[in-house]
Amino acid sequence: MTMKLYAVSDGPPSLAVRMVFQTLNIPYELIDVDFIAGEHMTAEYAKMNPQKEIPVLDDAGFYLSESIAIMQYLCDKYAPNNPLYPRDPAKRAIVNHRLCFNMAFYYSAISAHCMAPIFFDYQRTDMSLKKVNNALNVLETYLREGGTKYAATDNVTIADFALITATICLEAINFDLSTYPLVIKWYERFKQENPDSWIIANAGMQEIAQFEKNPPDLSHMNHPFHPTRKAKVSTGV
Numbered sequence: 110m111t112m113k114l115y116a117v118s119d120g121p122p123s124l125a126v127r128m129v130f131q132t133l134n135i136p137y138e139l140i141d142v143d144f145i146a147g148e149h150m151t152a153e154y155a156k157m158n159p160q161k162e163i164p165v166l167d168d169a170g171f172y173l174s175e176s177i178a179i180m181q182y183l184c185d186k187y188a189p190n191n192p193l194y195p196r197d198p199a200k201r202a203i204v205n206h207r208l209c210f211n212m213a214f215y216y217s218a219i220s221a222h223c224m225a226p227i228f229f230d231y232q233r234t235d236m237s238l239k240k241v242n243n244a245l246n247v248l249e250t251y252l253r254e255g256g257t258k259y260a261a262t263d264n265v266t267i268a269d270f271a272l273i274t275a276t277i278c279l280e281a282i283n284f285d286l287s288t289y290p291l292v293i294k295w296y297e298r299f300k301q302e303n304p305d306s307w308i309i310a311n312a313g314m315q316e317i318a319q320f321e322k323n324p325p326d327l328s329h330m331n332h333p334f335h336p337t338r339k340a341k342v343s344t345g346v
């Protein structure tokens with residue numbers, strides 16, 4: 110049975126997972142989730158992913174969300190010896206570290222600064238900008254101190270897929286990266302040396318850039334994060 114990937118065409122986590130499918134040449138059915146229409150907000154979708162987030166993998170009824178878990182699953186199941194997710198414990202540990210760094214520190218800062226203002230009408234603030242610069246500084250440090258061609262090893266790994274697709278959000282809003290020369294070098298090298306993966310990332314980046322110019326109106330969606338929706342505050346009593 111062909112695996113299905115529920116993905117959104119401009120979502121960095123979805124794009125990173127698609128790069129794994131493509132790089133490992135794994136057949137799959139891509140199901141485009143319409144974020145603007147709120148297709149991921151339904152009770153039906155929540156059965157696959159109670160977080161109501163995209164992407165979700167459906168491997169014959171085995172549902173898996175969280176892009177990192179999906180990428181690791183695909184590599185472990187279909188290409189256990191591929192350098193995309195190295196087996197050597199020390200190398201794998203660095204890949205895992207970079208994946209955690211991306212989710213908890215790098216993409217979280219980028220998403221709050223780039224994506225939330227586009228999709229949920231929040232303001233870009235000094236604080237959100239400082240967090241992005243802080244994250245870029247740390248990535249610059251990892252690239253300098255690691256001394257590897259890519260973010261974790263001298264090969265492209267799933268950590269690069271996560272970090273590159275986060276970085277497209279910065280390019281989409283014309284963020285000035287000039288004070289981060291190693292980030293630029295790594296980002297440009299990825300584009301040059303991985304043209305098929307870059308086609309996937311670039312298409313998403315172009316969509317984000319369009320939304321940056323013309324933000325969508327999501328007020329119809331009754332989304333929990335929309336500014337018009339009142340927060341339910343629990344007092345704990």
Ligand SMILES: N[C@@H](CCC(=O)N[C@@H](CS)C(=O)NCC(=O)O)C(=O)O
Pocket residue numbers: 117119120121122123149161162163164174175176177212332
């Ligand atoms: N930690 C999740 C994050 C996924 C995520 O943020 N997806 C966004 C789309 S890019 C989403 O589904 N957001 C749901 C929403 O804002 O309604 C992962 O890595 O898969």
